[in-house]
Amino acid sequence: MGDISPPSGPSPAPPPFHVAIIGGGITGINLALGLRARAVPFTLYERAPGFREIGAGIGFSPNAEVAMNLLSPEILSAFKRVANPNGEDWFQFADGYSGGDELMYKLYVGEDGFQGCRRSDILEEWARQLPEEEGVVKFGREVVSVVDTGEGVELGFKDGGKERASVVVACDGIRSRVRAGLFPGSPAAFTGKECFRALVPMEKAAEAIGEKKAGTRWMYLGRDGHVITYPVGGNTLLNVLVVLSTSDPWPDETKHTTSGARSEIDNTFKAWPGGETVRAIAGLMPETMDKWGIFDMKQFPAPQYNKGAVCLAGDAAHATGPHLGAGGGLGIEDALVLAELMEELHKGWATDGGQAMVERALQAYNDVRYHRTQRVVADTRHACLLFHWQDEKGEKGEQFGEAITPMFHHVWEGDVPGMVGDASARLRKGEKED
Ligand SMILES: Cc1cc2nc3c(=O)[nH]c(=O)nc-3n(C[C@H](O)[C@H](O)[C@H](O)COP(=O)(O)OP(=O)(O)OC[C@H]3O[C@@H](n4cnc5c(N)ncnc54)[C@H](O)[C@@H]3O)c2cc1C
Numbered sequence: 001m002g003d004i005s006p007p008s009g010p011s012p013a014p015p016p017f018h019v020a021i022i023g024g025g026i027t028g029i030n031l032a033l034g035l036r037a038r039a040v041p042f043t044l045y046e047r048a049p050g051f052r053e054i055g056a057g058i059g060f061s062p063n064a065e066v067a068m069n070l071l072s073p074e075i076l077s078a079f080k081r082v083a084n085p086n087g088e089d090w091f092q093f094a095d096g097y098s099g100g101d102e103l104m105y106k107l108y109v110g111e112d113g114f115q116g117c118r119r120s121d122i123l124e125e126w127a128r129q130l131p132e133e134e135g136v137v138k139f140g141r142e143v144v145s146v147v148d149t150g151e152g153v154e155l156g157f158k159d160g161g162k163e164r165a166s167v168v169v170a171c172d173g174i175r176s177r178v179r180a181g182l183f184p185g186s187p188a189a190f191t192g193k194e195c196f197r198a199l200v201p202m203e204k205a206a207e208a209i210g211e212k213k214a215g216t217r218w219m220y221l222g223r224d225g226h227v228i229t230y231p232v233g234g235n236t237l238l239n240v241l242v243v244l245s246t247s248d249p250w251p252d253e254t255k256h257t258t259s260g261a262r263s264e265i266d267n268t269f270k271a272w273p274g275g276e277t278v279r280a281i282a283g284l285m286p287e288t289m290d291k292w293g294i295f296d297m298k299q300f301p302a303p304q305y306n307k308g309a310v311c312l313a314g315d316a317a318h319a320t321g322p323h324l325g326a327g328g329g330l331g332i333e334d335a336l337v338l339a340e341l342m343e344e345l346h347k348g349w350a351t352d353g354g355q356a357m358v359e360r361a362l363q364a365y366n367d368v369r370y371h372r373t374q375r376v377v378a379d380t381r382h383a384c385l386l387f388h389w390q391d392e393k394g395e396k397g398e399q400f401g402e403a404i405t406p407m408f409h410h411v412w413e414g415d416v417p418g419m420v421g422d423a424s425a426r427l428r429k430g431e432k433e434d
Pocket residue numbers: 022023024025026027028045046047048057058059060061141142143144171172173174176177195197241292313314315316321322325326327328329330331
């Protein structure tokens with residue numbers, strides 16, 4: 001990797017079997033909890049001084065809940081403790097553009113499905129399950145080099161330190177340094193969409209758009225923009241995400257946020273003839289706020305998620321836009337498959353071929369994850385074209401429903417336990433998908 005250089009000086013002796021996780025976002029922390037539940041030795045290295053998430057909401061889809069439960073029932077119960085029930089078990093899509101907020105389509109999310117929460121709440125719940133005294137999480141440790149020696153992997157840190165592991169899982173996010181080293185031709189690229197996020201006090205939201213709309217999951221569609229809202233924080237807050245299309249290039253590809261203003265949202269929504277509701281929602285947002293560029297890996301996908309004893313997981317592997325609400329859940333699925341494979345490696349470490357088995361395990365991981373996740377990246381891009389009426393089906397209720405339903409269902413109905421069984425069978429047989 002460009003900035004990843006060979007280590008110098010003596011390295012500490014390798015432990016028998018040890019997993020290094022780089023990054024403590026949703027993916028890394030779920031993998032850590034899954035390994036802990038399986039008594040697999042690991043260390044999670046996070047460059048920040050603590051676990052942190054931005055002040056915004058996130059929704060987890062049914063497949064993510066299945067994966068959480070299989071990783072460890074405690075992961076799911078933590079989510080359920082902070083998840084906010086939707087007023088209705090339907091995802092409602094309205095025409096926010098023409099007037100009357102006419103319901104264009106509604107999609108059943110399953111009983112108590114696709115609930116949202118505050119990101120900071122769920123991260124705190126999960127972090128509590130990794131007590132500091134166990135010493136398995138090391139904060140302030142930024143990985144700058146990853147060298148696969150064939151007998152393990154050596155990690156180099158910004159502070160000059162070195163560590164060894166049998167396998168490295170890079171959960172270092174959309175701007176993954178490890179990915180840049182393994183596959184330099186696969187950066188995340190700007191999608192021509194930008195977004196604004198806010199958590200609005202529920203009282204104000206209900207006053208502006210009515211309790212019925214504020215109390216459950218809605219999306220308002222229209223020309224070159226959409227708005228998604230759902231309640232979080234025990235119905236005390238409305239999570240608002242406004243996504244706009246732009247023809248301008250992103251100002252700085254090395255940063256995914258820049259300063260933004262509500263006037264940018266107003267400029268789009270003032271052209272919506274019946275846009276009272278979206279204008280009312282925008283009016284609840286601060287006058288200045290961060291603007292996020294939406295980047296993904298559709299244009300330059302990683303050719304695979306594994307190389308030797310190193311693999312990518314979560315956004316590092318398959319960064320996707322937010323439009324199907326799937327990225328975090330896919331990272332949790334990755335974590336589940338890896339936790340199960342790592343448990344098998346750990347159990348058979350002394351007898352089953354040691355380091356050579358690591359490569360087979362990561363190949364099995366790649367082979368069961370690649371196609372599913374790449375399809376979500378592509379579908380997510382298409383979904384936003386529908387939401388912004390840049391695909392003509394987007395403005396026609398029935399056609400919109402026919403187009404969008406299979407995209408969500410592909411995410412929600414993935415056979416998570418089947419995928420785990422498949423990965424395990426591949427490890428045992430050493431099979432490679434064609
Ligand atoms: C607007 C928006 C809305 C979204 N809504 C949803 C949703 O509703 N549902 C959903 O499932 N997904 C959603 N997503 C996607 C989801 O947020 C991401 O897929 C998910 O947060 C990625 O988690 P991650 O752990 O893979 O990466 P990250 O959260 O980026 O974590 C990476 C971690 O690695 C650390 N790190 C990076 N480099 C190093 C290094 N060299 N050494 C040590 N540590 C390092 C970072 O500090 C960070 O903590 C949304 C995304 C956006 C942008």
